[in-house]
Amino acid sequence: MAASSSTAGCVSYEVFLNHRGPDVKKNFVSHLYRRLVSQGLKVFLDQQELQQGDYLTSQIESAIRTASVHVAVFSPGYADSIWCLNELLLMLESRKTIIPVFYGVKPSELRWTQGNHGKYGEALQSLANKTSYDDQPRQKKLRYDSNTIDSWRNALARVSHISGFELETCNG
Numbered sequence: 812m813a814a815s816s817s818t819a820g821c822v823s824y825e826v827f828l829n830h831r832g833p834d835v836k837k838n839f840v841s842h843l844y845r846r847l848v849s850q851g852l853k854v855f856l857d858q859q860e861l862q863q864g865d866y867l868t869s870q871i872e873s874a875i876r877t878a879s880v881h882v883a884v885f886s887p888g889y890a891d892s893i894w895c896l897n898e899l900l901l902m903l904e905s906r907k908t909i910i911p912v913f914y915g916v917k918p919s920e921l922r923w924t925q926g927n928h929g930k931y932g933e934a935l936q937s938l939a940n941k942t943s944y945d946d947q948p949r950q951k952k953l954r955y956d957s958n959t960i961d962s963w964r965n966a967l968a969r970v971s972h973i974s975g976f977e978l979e980t981c982n983g
Contacts, residue, residue, distance in 0.1 A: 824855040827878035829898045832857075834886035835914055839978070843882070875901045883970060884912045885921060890934035893955075896963040903966055911975030921971035924964045935964055 826847055830840045844856045855874035871894075875881065881902040889895050902909055911918070916930065924932045941954040 823877040824874050825852045825879050826854045827874050827881045828856045830884040831886050831889045831892050831895050834888045835884050839914055881909045883909055884914050885916050886914045887930050890931040899966045911970050911973050913977045918971040921967040
């Protein structure tokens with residue numbers, strides 16, 4: 812498959828790599844990226860594709876929309892990132908192929924997210940409890956409403972049922 816450009820001047824990607832950078836970018840994801848590129852695929856990896864001055868959200872959303880395949884790398888810290896969780900929602904909305912890679916986590920951990928059960932449950936509970944300061948009523952409010960938390964929880968559960976790859980570690 813060859814990469815192409817859309818009429819809006821945006822680059823089209825064949826593969827979008829969704830991952831939690833601190834967990835897997837320097838080991839597994841960078842190796843996967845290089846391997847896919849060496850096979851002639853146009854791959855979106857944030858650190859490779861985003862340029863200074865780019866609008867992050869619009870560039871990432873465009874890459875998700877244009878990619879034919881999404882590879883979601885679920886790692887221990889994945890659910891700590893609202894970026895990862897929002898990208899996952901967009902990937903599911905696109906109805907394109909998602910290939911899950913469970914890196915240091917089991918698919919079942921993505922399903923057990925109620926309360927403080929497991930890494931993913933703890934992360935979602937932490938996000939549910941985050942507050943921000945509202946200037947007008949001069950009070951704290953929850954940063955993420957319950958519908959947002961539930962949509963992340965449901966997205967994780969949905970993708971946990973997709974056949975993927977289970978990996979423990981990547982040693983170069």
